[in-house]
Amino acid sequence: MQETALFEYVLRLSDDSLILAQRLGEWCGHGPILEEDIALTNISLDLIGQAISLYDFAAELEGKGRNHDQLAYLRYENEYKNVLLVEQPNGDFAMTLLRQFFFDAFRLPLYEALMQSPVAQLAAIAAKSVKETRYHLKHSSEWVIRMGDGTEESHERAQAAIDHLWRYTSELFYEDTHDHTLQAAGQVPTMAAIQTKWNATVTSILQEATLEIPKNNWKFDGGREGRHSEHMGYLLSDLQYMQRAYPNMEW
């Protein structure tokens, strides 16, 4: 039971990384300035690297002989367990950076906590990834402040992105029996602990950026159970195209 729980847990981490990486990759060749084109694809690459390590570990836990490519490319939509936030379309630059900021502010404290996990491989992946994630959060935070406290238009766009994305943020802290099993065994942190840190980061950065947290508490979830938004199918058809067209292909 604990192994099933750990498999699910690691799969969620991998899927979050992979799907967000796919979204960021869509900016390749379309960034507003060359430096940002390169930055977003660099971050995408870090996330793909993290996903590979996580999928390898998930495959090992599952013990069914699947490899990271099979987990990444050959599952159906309802088998992906990423949060809805990461599959949301890029929108404008503000939408992409706010989505990234909400995610980075969640991932950093999560990795920091997982570095202490007695599950050695999970702790090793977290220790490796935490260094990269610090750069990501610095980058997205600085942009949120620059846009929010920038021109009238950048402020409006950043606020519109927050107003739209806010409904997807509470799902980051979703927990179910798998989490509770691992928490009871002392292997992973509680999401309440992560949420406290996320709230602190988000509150201070948005305040600095002169942006407001929406009053509306309407919340969306379902991703962790495999129920996705309409955007997911389109994303997967792009992501999976090569493996579906040329089964078992390798570069």
Place this chain on the structure above:
Amino acid sequence: MVTAAEIRQYLQEVSDPEIPVLTIIDLGVVQQIYLQDQTWIVELTPTYSGCPAMQQIEVDLLAKLKEKGIPNAQVKHILSPAWTTDWISEEGRQKLRLYGIAPPVNEPDKTALFSEPPRVACPKCNSQNTRMVSLFGSTACKAHYQCNACQEPFDYFKCLK
């Protein structure tokens, strides 16, 4: 019978595909080398999780050992302890500078927002009067800088700790 020390010596001839002046020993990605059931195991640790050079390094490393008469070596990828730029050798840092890439300097707290970017000397004219253009450069491990004194645009090997 070949020894681990000799194998390490051979690996001085394997270069990083992205930064060919650096050997993989200079870069500090080679960890333990040991014999297990008649097979030499070479442990490699990635610089960044998604570094695409790691696969090429593995191919080049095995080809080099084969050339040296060790056909059945294996590469084992390890994540822990996580690689840090502190593992780049002094010789490696000197080679980077000569190649036009500023080697990593000790950076203050990376989490501080809008913090002063690290003071990096221009690898061409050695001026400290440089500025960071972007935190993300041509590869995951580099940031993009420009020298205000001689105008040279250059890569800076980011500090990763």
